[in-house]
Amino acid sequence: MKDSFTLGGKEFHSRFILGSGKYSVDLIEAAVKDAQAEIITLAVRRTNTKKQENILDYIPKEVTLLPNTSGARDAKEAVRIARMSRELGCGDFVKVEIMRDSKYLLPDNQETIKATEQLAKEGFVVLPYMYPDLYTARDLTNAGAAAIMPLASPIGSNRGLATKDFIQILVEEVDLPIIVDAGIGKPSQACEAMEMGVTAIMANTAIATAGNIPAMAKAFRLAIEAGREAYLAGLGRVLERGAAASDPLTGFLRD
Amino acid sequence: MDENQFFVDGSQLSAKALEKKHHLEQDPSYRTNHMEYMEGMEQIESNIQQQVLEQMEQYSYDGYTATDVRRVLQKESCSIEDFKVLLSPAAEPFLEEMAAKAKRITSRQFGNTVYLFTPLYLANYCENYCVYCGFNCYNQIARKQLSEEEMEHEMQVIADAGIEEILMLTGESPQKSNVEYIGRACEIAKKYFRNIGLEVYPMNTEQYAYLHQCGADYVTVFQETYDAERYENLHLLGHKRVYPYRFDAQERALRGGMRGVGFSALLGLSDFRKDALASALHVYYLQRKYPHGEFSLSCPRLRPIVNNESISPQDVGERQLCQILCAYRIFLPYVGITVSSREQKSFRDGIAKIAATKISAGVSTGIGDHESKYQGEDSEDAGDEQFEIADNRSLKQMYQDMEEQGLQPVLNDYVRV
Numbered sequence: 001m002k003d004s005f006t007l008g009g010k011e012f013h014s015r016f017i018l019g020s021g022k023y024s025v026d027l028i029e030a031a032v033k034d035a036q037a038e039i040i041t042l043a044v045r046r047t048n049t050k051k052q053e054n055i056l057d058y059i060p061k062e063v064t065l066l067p068n069t070s071g072a073r074d075a076k077e078a079v080r081i082a083r084m085s086r087e088l089g090c091g092d093f094v095k096v097e098i099m100r101d102s103k104y105l106l107p108d109n110q111e112t113i114k115a116t117e118q119l120a121k122e123g124f125v126v127l128p129y130m131y132p133d134l135y136t137a138r139d140l141t142n143a144g145a146a147a148i149m150p151l152a153s154p155i156g157s158n159r160g161l162a163t164k165d166f167i168q169i170l171v172e173e174v175d176l177p178i179i180v181d182a183g184i185g186k187p188s189q190a191c192e193a194m195e196m197g198v199t200a201i202m203a204n205t206a207i208a209t210a211g212n213i214p215a216m217a218k219a220f221r222l223a224i225e226a227g228r229e230a231y232l233a234g235l236g237r238v239l240e241r242g243a244a245a246s247d248p249l250t251g252f253l254r255d
Numbered sequence: 256m257d258e259n260q261f262f263v264d265g266s267q268l269s270a271k272a273l274e275k276k277h278h279l280e281q282d283p284s285y286r287t288n289h290m291e292y293m294e295g296m297e298q299i300e301s302n303i304q305q306q307v308l309e310q311m312e313q314y315s316y317d318g319y320t321a322t323d324v325r326r327v328l329q330k331e332s333c334s335i336e337d338f339k340v341l342l343s344p345a346a347e348p349f350l351e352e353m354a355a356k357a358k359r360i361t362s363r364q365f366g367n368t369v370y371l372f373t374p375l376y377l378a379n380y381c382e383n384y385c386v387y388c389g390f391n392c393y394n395q396i397a398r399k400q401l402s403e404e405e406m407e408h409e410m411q412v413i414a415d416a417g418i419e420e421i422l423m424l425t426g427e428s429p430q431k432s433n434v435e436y437i438g439r440a441c442e443i444a445k446k447y448f449r450n451i452g453l454e455v456y457p458m459n460t461e462q463y464a465y466l467h468q469c470g471a472d473y474v475t476v477f478q479e480t481y482d483a484e485r486y487e488n489l490h491l492l493g494h495k496r497v498y499p500y501r502f503d504a505q506e507r508a509l510r511g512g513m514r515g516v517g518f519s520a521l522l523g524l525s526d527f528r529k530d531a532l533a534s535a536l537h538v539y540y541l542q543r544k545y546p547h548g549e550f551s552l553s554c555p556r557l558r559p560i561v562n563n564e565s566i567s568p569q570d571v572g573e574r575q576l577c578q579i580l581c582a583y584r585i586f587l588p589y590v591g592i593t594v595s596s597r598e599q600k601s602f603r604d605g606i607a608k609i610a611a612t613k614i615s616a617g618v619s620t621g622i623g624d625h626e627s628k629y630q631g632e633d634s635e636d637a638g639d640e641q642f643e644i645a646d647n648r649s650l651k652q653m654y655q656d657m658e659e660q661g662l663q664p665v666l667n668d669y670v671r672v
Contacts, residue, residue: 044670
């Protein structure tokens with residue numbers, strides 16, 4: 001059976017998702033051809049443009065669009081942008097992004113829960129971007145989210161899995177797909193996240209700012225596949241300190 | 256350094272006007288107190304000005320060495336003290352290293368995108384006497400204010416050229432270009448553009464709120480110089496003379512609901528290193544107070560004006576300007592940086608690859624002459640320009656040139672909510 005996952009009733013095989021933010025035509029091409037992305041995120045505010053340079057024109061039809069609500073500062077604005085996205089013909093998928101800080105662009109978990117609840121009621125397939133917090137992830141699940149998208153480190157920072165332990169908790173405790181978003185800077189970090197059992201990886205900056213965009217896109221695909229294989233194979237036991245004692249500590253017990 | 260000679264007496268000024276002008280120029284006691292609010296000016300509780308001025312006063316940029324610069328360039332983050340090092344003369348020999356660091360940060364934060372916009376001057380009437388400005392009330396220029404029909408026509412011409420973001424400007428005359436007039440311009444602009452910014456006289460919070468309702472989301476106010484004493488002897492008459500009211504304009508705009516605010520000093524008016532420090536710290540402290548706001552910096556240098564060709568940016572050469580912009584980028588990775596058509600093509604193309612995020616295209620700083628400029632048609636009754644531009648590329652040309660530089664031009668990245 002082919003390894004796949006499902007979002008909003010749709011089946012996906014590629015576990016690489018192209019993030020938005022830094023867009024160019026070359027990047028989209030590389031994401032589809034070299035990274036084999038089946039989902040591409042795009043900011044609704046970037047599609048809100050005249051025909052001549054609409055980014056939508058460059059995205060192949062077979063790719064699922066994941067419009068995001070970037071620019072929203074609270075739940076109300078996110079809901080409005082999502083509805084606009086539907087009107088623009090971008091489909092029912094929406095990635096909720098709510099930020100009230102222009103410096104670090106960290107997501108506002110409380111507002112994200114509110115927006116997720118409203119949009120799920122309106123029939124959207126909601127993928128909320130969040131700071132990895134277990135209570136929030138549970139609330140988002142109850143609110144009707146289709147997946148949880150925790151950040152690995154500050155967006156655009158390329159710092160990798162700074163929140164690794166907390167993402168691991170979400171992987172263990174939450175039944176929805178966990179898609180790691182933001183901060184993945186290298187293929188090795190993407191591989192590490194996949195080994196932990198996350199469902200998919202979203203990346204943008206790491207590829208957009210690479211010297212050779214197609215080569216980096218391919219490297220990400222291979223790393224994500226390797227990490228997934230390793231997870232499915234069952235990683236070998238990792239011991240905290242040194243090797244296991246060959247003589248058991250409890251060997252003295254007589255019964 | 257030769258001082259700029261700003262004072263020009265127009266031949267058509269009456270004897271009475273000339274007498275007042277000379278009196279203002281020569282007798283400081285004849286001028287009003289530039290630190291005192293005028294009637295109707297809102298005074299908000301804020302300590303931002305005090306914080307910025309304290310830092311600026313303490314800054315002695317000659318005390319740094321190459322070792323300081325090397326240490327800062329190796330660091331991951333950039334503190335206020337580090338930023339002071341990068342603005343100092345000691346950093347000048349490290350311009351290439353600074354540019355490389357700035358480029359990495361710009362690319363990490365914004366990718367390879369560059370936003371394109373155009374300014375639209377609605378009127379050039381002005382009630383102030385700012386000695387370096389082409390619009391000043393004593394300068395004999397052709398004055399004009401666009402009627403609603405005329406502004407709509409200008410907007411159509413600009414929108415037809417492909418522009419989606421507009422920055423609307425007026426001279427600073429609340430009498431001639433009142434808030435309702437500017438509001439009407441925003442309402443018309445909403446039909447043609449996705450994103451509307453204003454660069455008009457500072458106003459009160461509720462007036463900003465009104466203009467936000469009308470469709471504007473971004474407000475830019477240039478402090479010109481942060482040196483209050485220098486400010487006093489450059490802005491001799493009018494409401495613009497009030498330094499603290501101008502200083503707090505961005506804060507009132509944010510309180511009025513504006514989404515983003517822009518800042519700058521006009522480089523060449525005073526000590527440019529201190530002015531650059533103060534401009535960036537103005538952003539820095541305000542961002543801490545209003546973290547949801549979007550912030551941008553410009554970097555205009557003095558330019559020749561109608562009736563005074565000799566005005567120059569003095570000691571702020573392209574190298575100095577580049578140093579300032581690299582330092583801005585390293586200190587404030589998230590901030591938008593706009594480079595105006597006051598600069599040459601070669602500088603704008605180069606800096607877009609290092610630090611700038613926004614560039615104007617298809618620019619005219621005159622009033623009502625876009626059609627003539629875009630289509631080569633005559634417009635006999637156009638109003639004169641605020642300053643001479645140095646890069647007159649059309650949007651189409653700019654779009655192509657940016658693509659050739661390996662950048663992705665973006666016409667809109669904004670949705671009104």
